[in-house]
Amino acid sequence: MAxxxxxAVGEFRPDVLVADQQAVAGGLVAERLGLVWATxxxxxxxxxxxxxxxxxxxxxxxRIGELRxxxxxxxxxxxxxxxxxxxxxxxxxxxxxxxxxxxxxVRFVGPSLTARPATGDFPWHRLDPRTPTVLITLGxxxxxxxxxxxxxxxxxxxxxxxxxxxxxxDPTGTVPEFADRVxxxxxxxxxxxxxxxxxxxxxxxxxxxxxxxxxxxPLVVAPIRDDQPAVAAQVTDAGAGVRxxxxxxxxxxxxxxxxxxxxxxxxxxAAGRVRASFRAAGGAAAAAAHLEALAAGAK
Numbered sequence: 001m002a003x004x005x006x007x008a009v010g011e012f013r014p015d016v017l018v019a020d021q022q023a024v025a026g027g028l029v030a031e032r033l034g035l036v037w038a039t040x041x042x043x044x045x046x047x048x049x050x051x052x053x054x055x056x057x058x059x060x061x062x063r064i065g066e067l068r069x070x071x072x073x074x075x076x077x078x079x080x081x082x083x084x085x086x087x088x089x090x091x092x093x094x095x096x097x098x099x100x101x102x103x104x105x106v107r108f109v110g111p112s113l114t115a116r117p118a119t120g121d122f123p124w125h126r127l128d129p130r131t132p133t134v135l136i137t138l139g140x141x142x143x144x145x146x147x148x149x150x151x152x153x154x155x156x157x158x159x160x161x162x163x164x165x166x167x168x169x170d171p172t173g174t175v176p177e178f179a180d181r182v183x184x185x186x187x188x189x190x191x192x193x194x195x196x197x198x199x200x201x202x203x204x205x206x207x208x209x210x211x212x213x214x215x216x217x218p219l220v221v222a223p224i225r226d227d228q229p230a231v232a233a234q235v236t237d238a239g240a241g242v243r244x245x246x247x248x249x250x251x252x253x254x255x256x257x258x259x260x261x262x263x264x265x266x267x268x269x270a271a272g273r274v275r276a277s278f279r280a281a282g283g284a285a286a287a288a289a290h291l292e293a294l295a296a297g298a299k
Contacts, residue, residue, distance in 0.1 A: 001025040009033060015295040019083075021046060024064065027080030027174040028072030036298040038086035038291060043206040044096040045230030046081060047089075047103060075161035086294050088287045091210060094277035095234050104208040107290050110281025111210040116191055124196075126183050128165060132198040132262050135212075137169040137190070139205040142224055145246075149222065153201055154182045156258060165194055199261045201254065204228035204245070209235060216275035218267035220257040222246040239270030243245060 002025040009017065009029065015035040019026025030037035041047075068074060078084055087106045089096065099106045127133055136153045138146045150170055157166040158178050168175055168184045177184045190211060194200070200212040204223035209231055212219055219241035221232040235241040242257040262266045282289070 002029055005029045006033075015298045016291060017079075018291065021081050024080040025068060025071060027078075027083065027227055028068055031076050031080070032071065036085060036294060038088060038220065039081065039083040040287075041082075041087055041089045041106075042062050043088050043093045043227045043231065044234070045206070045227035047076050047087075047096070047100060047106070056177055086290060088290060091206075091288075092274070092277040094274045095210075095213060095240070097234065097237065100256055107286075108281055110278040110283050110287040111194060111214050111289070112284040112287065113211065113214060114192065114284075116189065118189060118192070122185070122189055122192070123183065127167070127194075127196060131162060131165045132137060134164055134166045134199045134201060134258065134262075135169075135188075135193055135197045136166050136192070137188075138203045138224070140171075142203055143171050143286045145224060146170065147172055149246060150175045152249055152251045153254055154178065154184075157182055157257035159251065159255055159276050160258070162264065166169040167197075199258065201258065204232035204235070204243075206231050210278070213240060213271055213274040214278050216268070216272045218261035219269045220244060220254065220261055222249050233241065238274055239266060239269055240274055241271070 001023065006029055015036065017026060017030045017035050017175055018040055019030065019037055021039050021041045025038055046142050064080060068076065072080065083105065084228065085105055089106050089108045090111050092108045092110050095189060134157065136150065138149065149283050154166065154168060154175055158181055161181070166182050168182060169188055170184050171186045175184050194211060194215045194217065197217055199219065200217050201220040202208045204221040205228060209219060219235055219236050221241055222244045223229040223232040224246050232243050236243050242260050244253055244257050
């Protein structure tokens with residue numbers, strides 16, 4: 001990646017380089033070339049060290065050190081995942097919690113959501129407007145572990161006649177539909193579906209969580225890997241949902257969690273507070289304004 005970044009910098013000669021939080025080559029190339037740079041943080045889970053896992057922290061530091069010697073400035077000690085000038089966090093403190101000490105460069109701008117093309121083939125008529133609707137999804141990268149969990153979710157919904165109906169996203173095609181109670185699709189127009197939902201069951205992926213909370217929907221989160229446990233902790237710490245263990249989530253466990261987020265007001269009220277903070281944060285326009293200010297100071 002580093003050669004491509006260097007070539008792009010040479011061609012465009014930017015005032016500011018914006019690097020994805022996971023693309024450390026951006027920050028390392030910027031420091032070697034003396035460029036002002038900013039981080040676009042795809043998840044707020046990485047704002048602190050992996051607390052309680054010092055071996056992992058040491059391993060990450062070692063790998064970054066090796067990369068820095070090859071493509072960065074060997075004299076630097078900064079974290080190339082998080083710019084010391086500007087970090088654009090697509091969340092808010094209402095969900096992510098306060099910025100840790102030394103994080104004065106973090107700017108919470110909330111989710112950056114835009115309209116998406118309509119698919120035109122979603123069977124909206126299958127949803128009963130009188131029954132609470134739950135979106136159940138494990139995102140785009142968990143298909144291999146999805147069937148058992150999604151089947152348990154379907155069973156939990158079936159056990160609540162007239163109290164819940166579900167839209168299940170199942171790219172594997174292994175979960176059967178059940179009359180009008182459980183609608184299974186390989187993909188859905190997620191933002192449009194969320195507008196008609198009352199709750200979400202998901203894996204704790206940052207995008208899905210933020211899109212649900214943008215609509216003020218409480219969540220049942222079952223994290224699987226990567227940053228998902230940290231994002232799930234943010235949801236529960238904010239009071240906006242219930243966490244279950246993915247590998248041990250039975251229909252009974254999921255049903256109890258679903259009853260909580262659908263029928264107890266605390267989770268919905270907390271989700272509403274996060275929703276309000278998201279919509280006040282400014283999104284893409286706020287992010288652009290922060291970048292313009294950084295660029296103006298770099299000239």
